[in-house]
Amino acid sequence: xxxxxxxxxxxxxxxxxxxxxxxxxxxxxxxxxxxxxxxxxxxxxxxxxxxxxxxxxxxxxxxxxxxxxxxxxxxxxxxxxxxxxxxxxxxxxxxxxxxxxxxxxxxxxxxxxxxxxxxxxxxxxxxxxxxxxxxxxxxxxxxxxxxxxxxxxxxxxxxxxxxxxxxxxxxxxxxxxxxxxxxxxxxxxxxxxxxxxxxxxxxxxxxxxxxxxxxxxxxxxxxxxxxxxxxxxxxxxxxxxxxxxxxxxxxxxxxxxxxxxxxxxxxxxxxxxxxxxxxxxxxxxxxxxxxxxxxxxxxxxxxxxxxxxxxxxxxxxxxxxxxxxxxxxxxxxxxxxxxxxxxxxxxxxxxxxxxxxxxxxxxxxxxxx
Numbered sequence: 001x002x003x004x005x006x007x008x009x010x011x012x013x014x015x016x017x018x019x020x021x022x023x024x025x026x027x028x029x030x031x032x033x034x035x036x037x038x039x040x041x042x043x044x045x046x047x048x049x050x051x052x053x054x055x056x057x058x059x060x061x062x063x064x065x066x067x068x069x070x071x072x073x074x075x076x077x078x079x080x081x082x083x084x085x086x087x088x089x090x091x092x093x094x095x096x097x098x099x100x101x102x103x104x105x106x107x108x109x110x111x112x113x114x115x116x117x118x119x120x121x122x123x124x125x126x127x128x129x130x131x132x133x134x135x136x137x138x139x140x141x142x143x144x145x146x147x148x149x150x151x152x153x154x155x156x157x158x159x160x161x162x163x164x165x166x167x168x169x170x171x172x173x174x175x176x177x178x179x180x181x182x183x184x185x186x187x188x189x190x191x192x193x194x195x196x197x198x199x200x201x202x203x204x205x206x207x208x209x210x211x212x213x214x215x216x217x218x219x220x221x222x223x224x225x226x227x228x229x230x231x232x233x234x235x236x237x238x239x240x241x242x243x244x245x246x247x248x249x250x251x252x253x254x255x256x257x258x259x260x261x262x263x264x265x266x267x268x269x270x271x272x273x274x275x276x277x278x279x280x281x282x283x284x285x286x287x288x289x290x291x292x293x294x295x296x297x298x299x300x301x302x303x304x305x306x307x308x309x310x311x312x313x314x315x316x317x318x319x320x321x322x323x324x325x326x327x328x329x330x331x332x333x334x335x336x337x338x339x340x341x342x343x344x345x346x347x348x349x350x351x352x353x354x355x356x357x358x359x360x361x362x363x364x365x366x367x368x369x
Contacts, residue, residue, distance in 0.1 A: 001356065005349070012345045017110070019341045020334065024106050027330070034122050034328045035092050096122065096330075109334060118335030123327060128335035131320060138210055138316035142308065143300035145231060146238040147293070154243045155289065158250025163277065165255060177244045185241030186307040192233045193311070205233050208313040234312045238305065246289065246296075253285040291354040298347045 093099045100108075112119065118128035161170050193199045197207045206212070210230045215223055257263065258281055266276045306318035313319070317336065324332035 005353070008349045008352075012342070012349075015345055016338065016341050020110065020113075020338060021106070023337060024102075024109075024334070027333075028102050032328060033098075034096050034330060035089070035098065037328045038092060039089075113335075113338050118338065119331035121324075121332050122329050124329075128332050131332065132317065132336065132339070135315060135317045135320045138314050139305055139309070139318065141210060141231065142234055142238065142305045142314065142316065143297060146235050146242065146305075147297045147300050149235065149239050150243045150246060150296070151293070153239065154246035155250050155286070157243075158247045159254055159277075159282065161247065161251045162254030162258070165251075177247055180240050181244035183241070185237050186311060188240050189234065189237035189308055189311045192237055197233060206230050210314060234305075234308050234314060237308055237311075238300065242296075242300070249292075250285070250289055253289060254281060257281045257285045291357075292351065298344060 090099075097105055097108075109119070116129070120127050121131060124131060157173065161173060164170050192205075193207060195201050197203065197205050206229065210227060211223075212218075212226050212230070215226055218226060258277075263276060263281060266280055267273075271279070305314075305316065306322060308314070309316045309318035310322050320332065321336050323329070324336070
């Protein structure tokens with residue numbers, strides 16, 4: 001098992017490197033970039049924007065075509081650069097680091113990432129680590145509550161479906177699970193907004209944020225109630241899209257255990273059905289289900305909540321990543337990708353080890369051999 005752990009740990013840097021190389025290459029090919037984003041703001045906002053960015057870039061911006069002719073095609077590299085001083089565009093390239101070739105930029109970025117120096121946002125004047133730490137509590141709130149509720153619903157429902165396998169209850173709940181699984185979480189979130197958040201019918205729940213504007217002035221009980229009031233719709237949207245797989249896993253694990261010899265022996269000894277099911281079967285069937293909790297929580301934190309945060313305007317890691325892509329904020333994009341990839345790979349290894357510890361019969365090292 002130790003050899004398996006060492007092999008997995010040795011593969012993590014190579015896997016992260018491959019992820020970063022592929023995404024960096026895609027970004028180089030994709031149209032647009034931070035300089036194009038700045039130039040579009042300058043074109044859209046006029047004099048105030050040009051003054052602001054010229055102060056940041058250290059070059060003045062002039063109208064007309066005089067700079068473009070002297071540039072020798074520098075301005076032609078970017079959309080919206082026509083009519084701007086090429087020296088200003090050159091200063092933007094230096095400011096954003098685009099005066100260096102792509103391989104050199106990638107090498108500098110990865111060298112900094114080895115010491116967890118994830119850089120500084122292009123537009124927020126803050127480090128990527130600081131931004132992530134600010135947004136993390138929101139994502140933890142959504143991910144933690146969603147995962148806990150999914151487990152609290154899925155395990156009892158899966159057990160009941162296994163005990164009543166083939167009954168009307170099993171058939172009806174299976175159809176409900178299929179329908180819930182078929183509806184994407186983001187679409188269900190929009191439906192909740194239309195029905196319950198003032199979209200068309202009722203206005204029972206807030207649409208934005210995790211707290212109200214007057215949250216600081218509320219009592220402790222009022223703060224708790226306000227917090228869960230804001231959490232209701234986003235957590236509901238995530239739970240509906242996430243519990244189907246766990247319900248079926250619980251049911252199948254229970255059905256598999258029920259057919260084993262020790263269950264027949266326990267019944268032959270005169271134990272009641274509840275004693276057999278919840279004293280013997282439940283403990284063994286839940287091992288694999290509970291062992292997957294770390295992976296499920298990480299999935300909710302880092303990937304499952306992205307669209308939900310965007311739809312409900314929750315200022316978490318998902319919204320941060322979405323805005324960084326829209327604004328071409330490369331330090332935030334690649335910094336979060338690097339950290340999430342590293343954490344995800346480590347927790348996948350932890351999840352495999354958890355499976356082995358709860359059930360020693362699962363030996364990944366032997367399977368590899």
